[in-house]
Every structure is written in structure tokens, then in C-alpha cells.
Amino acid sequence: MFKHLKQLTSLVTMIAVVFVFTTEAMAKKSKTLKNTQKKGFVRCGVSQGLPGFSNADASGNWTGIDVDVCRAVAAAVLGDANKVKFTPLSAKERFTALTSGEIDILSRNTTWTLSRDADIGLTFVGVNFYDGQGFMVRKSSGITSTGQFKNGISACTNIGTTTELNMRDFFNSRGISYEPVAFEKADEVVAAYDAGRCDTYTTDKSGLAAQRTKMKNPDEHIVLPETISKEPLGPVVRQGDAVWEDIVRWSLNTMIEAEEYGITSSNADSMKTSDNPQIKRLVGAEGEMGAAFGLDNEWNLRIIKQVGNYGESYKRNIADTGILPDRGPNQLWTKGGILYVPPAR
Amino acid sequence: MNNKIKRYIPQILTILFVVLIFGFFTINAQVNMDNRGIDFGFGFLKQEASFDMQFTLLDYDGQDSYMWAYVVALLNTLLVSFLGIIFCTILGVIIGVARLSGNFLIRNSAAWYVEFFRNIPLLLQIFFWYYAALRALPLPEKAEPWFGVTYMTIKGYYIPSMIWENLNVFMSCLLASIISIIFIKIYAKKIQEKEGKQLPVLYISLGLITILPLLSFLFGGVTLDFEIPVLKQLAKTSFIFEGGIRLPPELIALVLALSLYTSTFVAECVRAGIQGISKGQKEAAASVGLNPNQILKLVIMPQALRIIIPPTTNQYLNLTKNSSLAAAIAYPDLVLVFAGTALMQTGKAIEIVGITMLTYLTISLSIAALMNWYNKRIEIKEK
Numbered sequence: 001m002f003k004h005l006k007q008l009t010s011l012v013t014m015i016a017v018v019f020v021f022t023t024e025a026m027a028k029k030s031k032t033l034k035n036t037q038k039k040g041f042v043r044c045g046v047s048q049g050l051p052g053f054s055n056a057d058a059s060g061n062w063t064g065i066d067v068d069v070c071r072a073v074a075a076a077v078l079g080d081a082n083k084v085k086f087t088p089l090s091a092k093e094r095f096t097a098l099t100s101g102e103i104d105i106l107s108r109n110t111t112w113t114l115s116r117d118a119d120i121g122l123t124f125v126g127v128n129f130y131d132g133q134g135f136m137v138r139k140s141s142g143i144t145s146t147g148q149f150k151n152g153i154s155a156c157t158n159i160g161t162t163t164e165l166n167m168r169d170f171f172n173s174r175g176i177s178y179e180p181v182a183f184e185k186a187d188e189v190v191a192a193y194d195a196g197r198c199d200t201y202t203t204d205k206s207g208l209a210a211q212r213t214k215m216k217n218p219d220e221h222i223v224l225p226e227t228i229s230k231e232p233l234g235p236v237v238r239q240g241d242a243v244w245e246d247i248v249r250w251s252l253n254t255m256i257e258a259e260e261y262g263i264t265s266s267n268a269d270s271m272k273t274s275d276n277p278q279i280k281r282l283v284g285a286e287g288e289m290g291a292a293f294g295l296d297n298e299w300n301l302r303i304i305k306q307v308g309n310y311g312e313s314y315k316r317n318i319a320d321t322g323i324l325p326d327r328g329p330n331q332l333w334t335k336g337g338i339l340y341v342p343p344a345r
Numbered sequence: 346m347n348n349k350i351k352r353y354i355p356q357i358l359t360i361l362f363v364v365l366i367f368g369f370f371t372i373n374a375q376v377n378m379d380n381r382g383i384d385f386g387f388g389f390l391k392q393e394a395s396f397d398m399q400f401t402l403l404d405y406d407g408q409d410s411y412m413w414a415y416v417v418a419l420l421n422t423l424l425v426s427f428l429g430i431i432f433c434t435i436l437g438v439i440i441g442v443a444r445l446s447g448n449f450l451i452r453n454s455a456a457w458y459v460e461f462f463r464n465i466p467l468l469l470q471i472f473f474w475y476y477a478a479l480r481a482l483p484l485p486e487k488a489e490p491w492f493g494v495t496y497m498t499i500k501g502y503y504i505p506s507m508i509w510e511n512l513n514v515f516m517s518c519l520l521a522s523i524i525s526i527i528f529i530k531i532y533a534k535k536i537q538e539k540e541g542k543q544l545p546v547l548y549i550s551l552g553l554i555t556i557l558p559l560l561s562f563l564f565g566g567v568t569l570d571f572e573i574p575v576l577k578q579l580a581k582t583s584f585i586f587e588g589g590i591r592l593p594p595e596l597i598a599l600v601l602a603l604s605l606y607t608s609t610f611v612a613e614c615v616r617a618g619i620q621g622i623s624k625g626q627k628e629a630a631a632s633v634g635l636n637p638n639q640i641l642k643l644v645i646m647p648q649a650l651r652i653i654i655p656p657t658t659n660q661y662l663n664l665t666k667n668s669s670l671a672a673a674i675a676y677p678d679l680v681l682v683f684a685g686t687a688l689m690q691t692g693k694a695i696e697i698v699g700i701t702m703l704t705y706l707t708i709s710l711s712i713a714a715l716m717n718w719y720n721k722r723i724e725i726k727e728k
Contacts (some may be wrong), residue, residue, distance in 0.1 A: 188675070
């Protein structure tokens with residue numbers, strides 16, 4: 001009898017101890033930075049393959065401007081832009097993966113909207129690509145503008161995106177009845193559209209341009225000129241860790257501001273001796289720009305050296321791959337675009 | 346005393362453990378949701394859904410609530426499951442009986458069918474029917490009519506729709522004929538038990554079910570028109586059919602894949618059931634002069650059903666749950682619409698996944714209850 005009782009007490013104590021400890025650990029404020037440095041890599045959620053934004057090659061190397069945001073954060077907090085663990089996520093899974101703590105940054109061509117920012121425990125830290133929703137059609141259809149859409153048109157798209165909602169607004173406001181065909185994965189949408197299941201394929205214009213390169217015969221398809229929505233895409237973090245939020249925000253801002261001041265990955269070291277104090281602050285040669293985040297002073301220099309400025313990232317991932325050679329609104333404000341970030345000082 | 350404690354301790358421990366685990370998960374979820382500023386609640390169900398669905402049985406529009414979107418999506422799930430269960434049962438019984446056929450060709454084709462379809466993953470079959478078979482279908486403008494008025498195209502199967510006048514008169518005639526058939530059946534059974542005479546119930550029923558509704562056309566003012574799908578041009582190379590009813594290709598692919606796959610398992614249940622009846626039963630039936638058809642219908646099947654029903658219920662449940670693979674091919678079922686789009690738009694992961702799980706549980710339990718009731722009805726009544 002005593003033997004049993006002893007076993008019983010030890011079992012109950014064990015359960016109680018595990019229970020109390022885990023709850024307490026989870027109840028404390030999340031220290032994403034500390035955890036990241038302890039683990040030695042940044043946990044980053046990306047798309048399942050969108051050329052130019054986040055795409056893995058045959059050997060598993062991720063590239064894209066969304067990928068570069070995570071690499072910038074890794075360079076800043078860990079000193080090495082390659083210390084990132086990428087998790088490919090569908091549109092449906094992405095927010096749950098972030099709020100549940102599976103990833104620490106979601107950099108997956110995600111549109112910043114009020115309800116997402118306010119409702120679901122997320123915080124958007126900035127915009128790394130200004131986009132808008134458009135339509136793709138087959139050239140042979142003779143359609144050159146959305147004005148030629150007629151009742152009964154079928155439109156392929158993804159579920160779980162703002163696209164589904166915009167599409168409805170667009171067709172409703174024009175009084176056109178349409179058939180929405182919504183798939184879970186982008187590859188399935190493209191396959192169905194390519195097979196002729198749908199007359200048009202609608203998503204963000206950058207996505208259309210990128211997916212077009214994946215089609216059997218890219219020249220047979222055109223993206224219509226109209227843009228039906230605003231889609232500011234940017235990285236997202238969990239609510240409740242203000243420091244981490246700041247690190248991600250200013251990693252992105254550093255890339256954009258570096259371009260503004262002409263700092264590139266190749267000339268960053270020589271810029272330390274620049275006369276311009278703003279440039280010196282961006283390469284860690286003046287001020288204490290990392291202290292507030294709990295980082296050293298050269299965190300921003302490492303971003304520029306290892307990842308490059310925004311212009312370099314855009315050129316490498318989007319312009320040179322032929323997806324969108326023209327930067328459009330994603331040009332610096334000094335050059336006629338709308339990229340404008342607060343000063344790092 | 347010692348024995349009593351020994352007996353109760355494991356049970357108390359188990360209960361304690363279960364309560365602790367549930368408590369832990371609840372508290373953990375609550376703490377983490379609080380930390381991240383996520384509220385828990387079902388208020389979102391009343392909000393406007395603001396997304397559209399491609400195929401619905403009831404009227405649905407993006408202005409309707411998430412609640413209504415849930416109902417409409419649930420009906421789509423039930424439709425696929427219902428059609429799948431019907432087709433897989435019909436196919437399964439035919440294949441199962443065929444596997445025991447004396448004919449070499451029939452027996453072996455049935456065996457091949459079973460081995461082929463049950464050994465390929467279901468998701469792959471769905472992809473095959475949707476992407477491979479669909480690609481082979483013609484575009485609307487190139488479609489040749491089937492049976493003169495229906496068109497099978499890559500955008501769906503277009504069939505004529507019926508336009509009724511005074512449909513309610515027709516329906517009440519149909520209902521009346523069904524009710525009278527039931528009464529005739531009961532009466533015929535009584536006669537047979539009393540006098541051993543067999544009434545030609547089948548012919549009487551067939552006659553009733555055709556004549557009564559036909560009369561409604563002649564005297565009830567019922568008219569029936571067909572609206573035939575007509576080709577319409579949307580752009581230079583893009584066409585659709587207008588008018589009539591359209592069955593979306595997603596529904597067709599899904600029902601096809603689900604029923605072909607599940608029918609193999611049903612066929613095996615049927616075969617097991619028939620083989621489970623001892624040979625003596627068949628021989629005895631033959632010796633009293635029943636023909637092979639009567640042997641199967643009156644002696645073998647009633648007994649075999651008792652063996653067939655329980656495992657077949659499992660297959661029905663599997664089919665219903667497998668219908669959630671619809672999400673892969675854009676059929677707007679519960680998982681795609683509610684646990685997909687709605688979850689994404691509202692961010693209410695715990696609530697929506699919870700509701701969806703409960704829904705599938707309810708559907709499955711209802712099917713199981715129905716089948717159990719049927720099983721009870723046909724089991725041997727011991728006196």
C-alpha cells in the first residue's frame with residue numbers, strides 16, 4: 001500500500017510541477033529577441049513560392065524581397081544574414097502560425113489592413129512593397145480592359161486573402177455577376193486558370209507578374225492595366241513585444257534609408273568616414289542607435305553590408321528577374337515614388 | 346479496504362489527469378490569447394461575410410452573415426456526402442456481388458477495380474479527376490451536346506432546368522401516390538400472411554406512381570417547360586452557357602473520386618457479408634426450389650446485411666470526413682469556406698476550428714445513429 005502511495009504522490013507532484021512551470025513561463029512577457037539569440041536563428045514565415053518575393057531554389061536557398069527583410073533582421077540581431085529558418089505558409093495558415101508563436105516574423109506579401117492590424121493580435125511594422133490588385137486574362141480573348149468583362153465571367157483566386165473581398169467589391173459595384181473559384185494554394189489557382197477553368201485570374205499585380213513567369217506559355221497572357229485596390233504589403237510581428245516590433249521596423253527602414261543616402265553593400269564600410277552625420281548614423285559610426293533595442297552599434301551596418309539597401313534588393317529579386325522591371329510606386333520619394341521612411345536618428 | 350482503494354485509485358488518477366490536461370490547455374490558451382490581445386467570442390458570426398461563393402444550394406450573397414455562410418457551406422458538404430454515399434453504395438453492391446460471380450471475366454474485372462481504386466491515395470484521385478480529366482474536357486464553344494441538350498465542358502456540366510407551373514399540385518399527387526403505395530404494401534403483406542396469395546405489388550406501385558402525377562398534368566393545370574442552356578460569348582475566345590443548371594466541375598470531380606474510392610471498400614464489405622453466410626443456406630434454399638435471384642434476395646441478403654451494415658457505416662463516415670479534401674480543388678465546402686476564408690478574415694481560429702470539429706462530429710454521429718437504427722431493425726429478433 002505504501003509503495004503505491006509513494007508512486008502516486010511523486011506522479012501528482014511531477015504533473016503539478018510541469019503544469020505550474022509551463023504556465024508561468026508562458027504567462028511572462030514574450031522575449032522574442034532573447035529567444036532568437038538563444039536559438040541562433042530568426043524564425044521567419046514566407047510564402048510557398050512567389051518569385052521575386054519569397055521563393056526557394058532547387059537547393060533550398062530562399063530569395064526575394066520578403067526574404068531579405070528576415071535576412072536583415074538576422075544580420076542585425078545575430079550578425080549573420082544566413083541565420084534564418086524559413087517556414088513556407090499558405091495564406092490561410094500565416095496568421096495562426098505567427099500568433100501561436102511558430103514564427104517570429106511574417107514576411108509573406110501580406111496586405112496591411114485595419115482589421116488585421118487591430119483584430120487578430122498582429123502588428124504591421126511597415127511596407128516593403130506597394131501593390132494593387134489586378135486581373136490577368138488570355139491574350140487571345142481580346143480583352144484589354146476590365147470594362148469588357150461581362151456577366152457570367154469566372155475568376156480564379158486564392159482563399160484567405162483580401163483578393164476575395166476586393167473582387168466582390170469590384171464586380172458588385174459594376175453590377176457584373178461572376179463566378180468566384182477560390183483555391184487554397186497559388187499553384188492550384190494557376191493550374192486551373194491555365195487549363196481554361198477560369199476566364200481571368202485575379203490577385204496582387206506583383207503576384208500576377210510573378211505567376212505569369214511560371215505558366216506554360218507566359219506570352220499568351222496579359223495583365224490588365226486597371227488596379228482595383230490598394231495593397232500595401234509588409235512584414236508583420238506578434239502584438240505584445242514592442243522591442244522586437246521596433247527591431248523589425250527599423251531593419252526595414254534602414255534598408256530604405258540606406259538607398260536614399262546612397263549607401264550600398266559595397267561602399268558601406270567606406271561611408272563610416274563620411275561628412276554627413278545622417279550617413280554616419282546609418283553605418284554605426286555616430287550615435288548610440290542600437291542601444292535602445294539591446295543591440296550593438298553596428299547592427300545597421302551589418303544589414304547594409306550583408307543584405308544591401310532596398311534598391312539592391314529590388315534589383316536583384318524583382319527587376320533583374322524580369323518580374324517588374326519598372327519600380328513604379330516602389331521608388332524613393334526623392335525619385336517620384338512613395339517610399340518614405342522616418343529618419344534614423 | 347485495501348482492495349477497494351486499489352480499485353479506485355487508478356480511476357481517480359485518470360479523472361484527475363484528464364481534468365488537469367484540459368485545465369492546462371484552457372488556461373494556457375487563455376493566457377496566451379490575453380497576452381496577444383485576441384478576444385474569444387462568437388459575435389463575429391453576426392458580421393457581414395463579404396466574400397462570395399461559386400456554388401450554393403440556398404441564396405447566398407456576400408452581404409449575408411458568417412452564420413449564413415456557415416449554413417450554406419455546410420449544405421455543400423452534406424450534398425457531396427449524400428451524393429457520394431448513394432453512388433458508392435450502388436457501385437459497391439454491384440462490384441461486391443460481381444466479385445463472387447461465376448463468370449471469370451466479371452469476377453476478375455471487379456477484383457482489379459477494387460485493387461486499383463482502393464490503393465491510390467484519395468487526394469491523388471481527386472487531383473486526377475479535377476486536373477487531368479478536366480483538362481481533357483472541351484471549352485464551352487467546342488462542346489458537343491450529350492443527349493442533344495446537355496453540355497459537358499471544362500466550366501461545368503450544363504443541363505436543362507425545369508420550369509414548373511403549379512408545382513405544388515404535382516408534388517401532392519406524387520406524395521399521394523407514395524402514401525397509397527405504402528398502404529398497398531402493408532395490405533399485400535397481410536393478404537400473403539393470411540391466404541398465401543402474392544399481389545403484384547411492384548406493377549401496382551409503378552402504375553400508381555406514373556398515372557397519378559400524369560393526371561395532374563391533364564387536370565391539375567400543371568405545365569413543365571425546359572430551359573435549355575444556350576452558348577453565350579463573353580469575349581473573343583471566352584464563352585459560357587446561359588440558362589439551365591450548371592453542375593460545377595469541382596462537384597463532379599469530388600463526387601466521382603469519393604464514390605469510386607469508397608465503393609471499393611463497400612464492395613469488400615458486401616463480399617465479406619455474402620461469404621459470411623454458410624453454404625448450407627444457399628443449398629437449402631435451392632433445394633426448396635427458389636431461383637438464384639430469389640436465393641440472393643430472400644435468403645442470402647437479409648442475413649448478409651447484418652454482417653455488411655456495421656463496417657459499411659464506417660465507410661460512410663470516412664466518405665463524409667474525406668469530403669473535406671474538397672478544399673484542394675476549390676469546391677466551397679465547410680473546410681474551404683468556413684475553416685478557410687472565414688477563419689482568415691476574422692482570425693477567430695479557436696472558435697471556428699471548434700465549430701467545424703463539432704459539426705463534423707455531429708454529422709458523423711447522426712450517420713452512425715441512423716445506421717445503428719437500421720442495424721437494430723434487421724438484426725435477428727430473439728424470442
